[in-house]
Amino acid sequence: MTKAEQGNSDFVITHTFDAPRKLVFQSWVEPERLAQWWGPVGFELSVLALELKPGGIFHYGMRADNGYEMWGKFTYHLIEAPEKIVSILSFADREGNVVPHPVSATWPLQAHNTMTLSEEDGKTTMTLRSVPHEASELEHATFKEGHESMKQGFGATFAQLAKYLARVQ
Numbered sequence: 451m452t453k454a455e456q457g458n459s460d461f462v463i464t465h466t467f468d469a470p471r472k473l474v475f476q477s478w479v480e481p482e483r484l485a486q487w488w489g490p491v492g493f494e495l496s497v498l499a500l501e502l503k504p505g506g507i508f509h510y511g512m513r514a515d516n517g518y519e520m521w522g523k524f525t526y527h528l529i530e531a532p533e534k535i536v537s538i539l540s541f542a543d544r545e546g547n548v549v550p551h552p553v554s555a556t557w558p559l560q561a562h563n564t565m566t567l568s569e570e571d572g573k574t575t576m577t578l579r580s581v582p583h584e585a586s587e588l589e590h591a592t593f594k595e596g597h598e599s600m601k602q603g604f605g606a607t608f609a610q611l612a613k614y615l616a617r618v619q
Contacts, residue, residue: 460579461600463600464575465575467574470572471569474567475533479502486610491610492514493512494512495510496513498510521546522541523541525537537565557592557593558584561581562583565579
């Protein structure tokens with residue numbers, strides 16, 4: 451698969467929040483704010499580490515009401531407050547080691563994420579671009595097949611962020 455063909459596996463989602471950019475950015479980088487909205491609906495978030503610097507990590511755990519647990523990790527590459535965060539996202543174990551997707555053996559181990567924020571008239575548009583990182587052709591294909599599921603998952607998570615932002619303004 452060529453790089454151009456792999457580029458077709460890019461996932462992009464945009465959401466506009468009725469909140470200033472600075473607050474939306476803070477909601478991504480402050481543990482007490484993240485705990486209020488990040489993750490699937492119905493999961494409780496635990497922030498295990500958050501080092502907001504290039505090479506730093508956001509390591510988190512999520513627990514469902516039924517006791518199911520899973521972990522994830524962002525490794526930060528670039529932080530340009532309040533407009534951009536570039537990171538590598540992966541599933542992780544409790545210790546922060548990268549692990550395969552819990553239900554898909556062919557899901558890429560890592561995704562390169564670029565989140566940008568732009569503000570106009572007090573509203574913030576967030577664009578998240580996610581691309582498989584160091585992935586095989588099969589992993590790119592699996593990622594592309596998962597776009598609809600990702601759209602639903604991120605959409606629900608961003609709806610939680612919108613509710614959080616409305617409460618704290």
